Amino acid sequence: MTAELELSTWLPPEQTLPDAVASGRKDARGADWRGQSLGTLDLSGASLCRVDLSGCDLSHCNLDGVDLRLARYDSTTNWPEGFDVRSSGAVGPxxxxxxxxxxxxxxxxxxxxxxxxxxxxxxxxxxxxxxxxxxxxxxxxxxxxxxxxxxxxxxxxxxxxxxxxxxxxxxxxxxxxxxxxxxxxxxxxxxxxxxxxxxxxxxxxxxxxxxxxxxxxxxxxxxxxxxx
Incomplete structure (x- = not known):
């Protein structure tokens, strides 16, 4: 049986902050994370469609299976070594x-x-x-x-x-x-x-x-x- 949605604590995906993802929430579609240092955040399997990652430091994050379609990045966004952001579906240089x-x-x-x-x-x-x-x-x-x-x-x-x-x-x-x-x-x-x-x-x-x-x-x- 599907659990009922608790509206008192529910937030739309675009208001999801990195801390919420660290707590287990995996849907941050459309969120604005510009300029944030995400430390060792586990983003595996997270939906980050359309998230603005300009200036973010994700160099130590786990990005296994992350969905980056139409996410934004720029020349100052830092990615884990070996991560192929250019083929990830994200939009940037x-x-x-x-x-x-x-x-x-x-x-x-x-x-x-x-x-x-x-x-x-x-x-x-x-x-x-x-x-x-x-x-x-x-x-x-x-x-x-x-x-x-x-x-x-x-x-x-x-x-x-x-x-x-x-x-x-x-x-x-x-x-x-x-x-x-x-x-x-x-x-x-x-x-x-x-x-x-x-x-x-x-x-x-x-x-x-x-x-x-x-x-x-x-x-x-x-x-x-x-x-x-």
Whole structure:
């Protein structure tokens, strides 16, 4: 017989603190643990989906069987020696997220430099201010994605779907946009670094260039020509 839920002591997973995990609670989905030193905490089998681990010290934690899907980490997060965070499903610098479903994800101001996002589903995701230098986005779905002021130096967008993507103010220096699948309705206003690629993009079919973006209230051709 299933035990009754004791509402007087129940907390939603996102309010779970590391101490509660040490006491046996294994569900901390969506919690904010930024900057914490977790000592020798036993996190084996814990559900840490979407937990923010930026700046955390987990170097002495037991991470056997831990679920880190969509957990956040940054360059200051410390992991146990030999732990392969890049293939864990967590999101951060160098993460291997090829083909992952990140539709509508809030990835604002994250450091994703060197990550692999080939074929990743990012439709409607918010990547405003995100560091995407040298990220491989080949074949990714970025329709309706927001990349305002994102830094995309050297990012590879080959075969990407960029319909209605919002690139306003993004840094696209040395980014590979020549072979994108579509830029229909995308807004490139205030972008920097397009260089010779500006002419390549302006040579795209008129059905893409003259498509109105209802969110930014501008068509793609107008946004590109404003950079000349």
């Amino acid at each position: 160098g993460a291997k997220l090829n083909g992952a479903f990140l539709n509508g994800a809030d990835l604002r101001a994250m450091d994703l430099r060197g990550a692999s996002l080939m074929g990743t589903y990012l439709s409607g995701a918010d990547l405003s201010g995100t560091l995407l230098d040298d990220v491989r986005l080949v074949g990714a779905d970025l329709r309706h994605a927001v990349l305002r002021a994102a830094r995309c130096r050297g990012a590879r967008f080959g075969s990407c779907q960029l319909d209605y993507a919002d690139f306003r103010g993004a840094d696209l220096t040395n980014a590979g946009l020549e072979s994108v699948e579509s830029i229909k309705g995308a807004d490139f206003s205030l972008c920097i670094g397009l260089g010779e690629q500006l002419g390549v993009l302006l040579a795209r079919p008129y059905l893409e260039l003259d498509c109105w973006n209802p969110m930014t209230r501008k068509n793609t051709r107008e946004s590109l020509e404003s950079l000349s």
